[in-house]
Amino acid sequence: MNIKIVCLFMASLAFLIQSCSEPVKTDLTQTAFIPKPVSVTATGTAFEVNNSTIIYVQNGAEELMKTAEILAAKIGKATEKITIQPVQEAPSKGIYIAVEASDELGAEGYELTIDKKLITIKGTDPAGCFYGVQTFLQTLPANLASGEAIYVPTGTIRDYPVYAYRGMMLDVSRHFFPKEDVKKVIDMLAAYKINIFHLHLSDDQGWRIEIKSWPKLTEIGGSTQVGGGEGGYYTQEDYKEIVQYAMDRSITIVPEIDMPGHTNAALASYAELNCDGKARDHYTGTEVGFSSLCTDKEITYEFIDDVVRELAEITPGPYFHIGGDESLSTKHDDYVYFVNRVQKIVEQYGKKVIGWDEIANAELIDNATIQFWANEKNTKLGVEKGAQVIMSPARYAYLDMQYDSTTHLGLHWAAYIEVDRGYNWDPAKLVEGITQENIKGIEAPLWAETITNLDEIEYMVFPRISGYAEIGWTPAEQRDWESYKLRLAKHGKRFEKMEIDYYKSKLVPWEE
Ligand code: ACM
Numbered sequence: 001m002n003i004k005i006v007c008l009f010m011a012s013l014a015f016l017i018q019s020c021s022e023p024v025k026t027d028l029t030q031t032a033f034i035p036k037p038v039s040v041t042a043t044g045t046a047f048e049v050n051n052s053t054i055i056y057v058q059n060g061a062e063e064l065m066k067t068a069e070i071l072a073a074k075i076g077k078a079t080e081k082i083t084i085q086p087v088q089e090a091p092s093k094g095i096y097i098a099v100e101a102s103d104e105l106g107a108e109g110y111e112l113t114i115d116k117k118l119i120t121i122k123g124t125d126p127a128g129c130f131y132g133v134q135t136f137l138q139t140l141p142a143n144l145a146s147g148e149a150i151y152v153p154t155g156t157i158r159d160y161p162v163y164a165y166r167g168m169m170l171d172v173s174r175h176f177f178p179k180e181d182v183k184k185v186i187d188m189l190a191a192y193k194i195n196i197f198h199l200h201l202s203d204d205q206g207w208r209i210e211i212k213s214w215p216k217l218t219e220i221g222g223s224t225q226v227g228g229g230e231g232g233y234y235t236q237e238d239y240k241e242i243v244q245y246a247m248d249r250s251i252t253i254v255p256e257i258d259m260p261g262h263t264n265a266a267l268a269s270y271a272e273l274n275c276d277g278k279a280r281d282h283y284t285g286t287e288v289g290f291s292s293l294c295t296d297k298e299i300t301y302e303f304i305d306d307v308v309r310e311l312a313e314i315t316p317g318p319y320f321h322i323g324g325d326e327s328l329s330t331k332h333d334d335y336v337y338f339v340n341r342v343q344k345i346v347e348q349y350g351k352k353v354i355g356w357d358e359i360a361n362a363e364l365i366d367n368a369t370i371q372f373w374a375n376e377k378n379t380k381l382g383v384e385k386g387a388q389v390i391m392s393p394a395r396y397a398y399l400d401m402q403y404d405s406t407t408h409l410g411l412h413w414a415a416y417i418e419v420d421r422g423y424n425w426d427p428a429k430l431v432e433g434i435t436q437e438n439i440k441g442i443e444a445p446l447w448a449e450t451i452t453n454l455d456e457i458e459y460m461v462f463p464r465i466s467g468y469a470e471i472g473w474t475p476a477e478q479r480d481w482e483s484y485k486l487r488l489a490k491h492g493k494r495f496e497k498m499e500i501d502y503y504k505s506k507l508v509p510w511e512e
Contacts, residue, residue: 028114028155031139032490034466035193035473036483037159045116046151049075049095049140051082058098059086063126066248068097071133075140075150093117095136097129108195108250109160112136114152127250128160131193135159142493163427165390165441166472167196167254168399168465170457171448173203173265174286175225176232181454183245188461188500190249192469197246198254198321198443201234204264204283204291208233209255213306214270220282221265226449228284240314247316254354255311258323259304260330260338264291272299286449289328295338305345312349320346325356325373336362343368360385369440373398374414376431383433388440391427397468399446399460403503409450410460419505423467423484426476444468455501462495462502463488485509 025031028042055072057064065084072082090096100122102109110123110132121136123129139152168189170177186197201209207221210233222233234242243253264283271279275294293300312320322342327335339362343353353368357375360382364370370382371390379389391397394414401417402410415421428436444465451457466488470479485508492510495502504510
């Protein structure tokens with residue numbers, strides 16, 4: 001065959017393949033971004049990502065290499081092999097990731113510019129670069145097939161978060177989840193620009209973190225869970241691995257040791273922590289409010305000092321959560337004395353205190369943060385005492401609340417939280433007198449009394465977490481349920497691609 005005919009044949013074949021697949025999208029403003037970016041403008045053409053696309057990384061910006069690798073792994077699935085290359089200057093084509101300070105965008109902000117030949121992701125810091133990459137990934141089709149060229153609509157996105165603290169909490173005490181499950185949850189959160197993962201590491205039913213100076217905490221306290229299963233715990237090496245995995249995805253781990261209540265697992269492990277000197281039995285039920293550390297024994301504070309010291313040493317993030325909720329069997333004055341002392345221990349090890357809203361009844365030290373979950377009076381008191389607030393209202397943001405009366409998992413003591421209810425609230429308008437300047441951010445907790453495995457975590461977390469991510473990121477005046485539900489509908493396929501077993505709410509017109 002004549003070479004010209006071969007070329008002509010190949011070209012028409014390529015055209016046919018191209019025209020049989022989805023039409024090339026060229027309007028960036030039509031992309032279903034979650035969280036919704038602050039500004040998106042379209043320029044009406046498309047960038048082609050293929051095998052020869054190179055990811056260029058600003059030379060010397062070590063933290064960006066991991067982000068580039070995560071990006072390469074995602075698009076590499078579609079186009080096989082993607083090269084990552086450090087460069088001194090911006091290239092003329094390919095994908096370029098760089099840090100560039102910008103007062104206008106602020107912390108965690110980024111500008112993503114997609115031209116026909118070059119995609120530039122400029123973050124004001126490494127986190128901003130990571131979020132720019134996450135936004136870019138949402139411009140790609142949910143179902144990337146191996147070897148296929150991908151087209152990305154051109155334009156510019158300028159974006160930054162409303163709140164600096166955008167979190168999810170996982171209770172690993174009531175049921176224990178292995179570190180592989182925790183990493184999968186972290187992956188899912190990272191895709192939606194969540195930057196805090198709070199681990200509720202101890203409670204009545206289980207102690208889940210190795211403390212070398214108090215080994216029975218995990219030997220005894222970690223050996224069971226709700227319903228009497230075998231429980232489990234993270235070694236300090238496991239925990240460090242989780243911390244690093246999260247850090248590579250711009251997520252900070254907040255460890256919580258809940259006290260003085262919610263401590264039966266510790267009280268079962270060490271007799272001396274009890275006022276009567278007698279070790280408690282394991283507890284595998286789901287009641288609350290019956291346990292308390294002995295607030296007037298010195299050994300209690302030696303114990304806490306060791307726990308905080310060991311955990312602070314392996315926690316690079318700034319926070320240490322001291323719990324403080326539902327200490328119903330601790331006398332008020334004892335509670336206040338205890339919380340005052342424990343805050344000082346946390347401060348001594350260089351961490352900032354977070355506690356559930358009850359800790360507002362103590363004298364709050366500088367930089368303390370209270371996590372509003374139930375009591376507005378406590379929360380206002382905390383703000384009067386100078387604290388910042390994390391908004392986790394149980395009636396809107398608790399991921400263990402059932403979607404409706406037919407949900408087979410979870411509880412409903414605070415509310416049924418359908419996907420619209422979970423989305424339709426503004427942290428700055430929820431509690432009278434508490435406004436945006438008092439609020440550090442939001443967090444959606446998943447308590448695990450009824451949650452026993454990763455599939456169940458996914459079902460309760462998705463799709464509501466995408467809405468919490470948007471509440472934390474996007475200005476309230478740019479959010480509305482009608483627009484959100486149409487964007488969310490397009491994320492069903494993304495959840496499926498990530499093998500997330502999500503709740504297919506009837507309120508959302510999911511795309512098939
Ligand atoms: C809580 O739900 N006890 C903070």
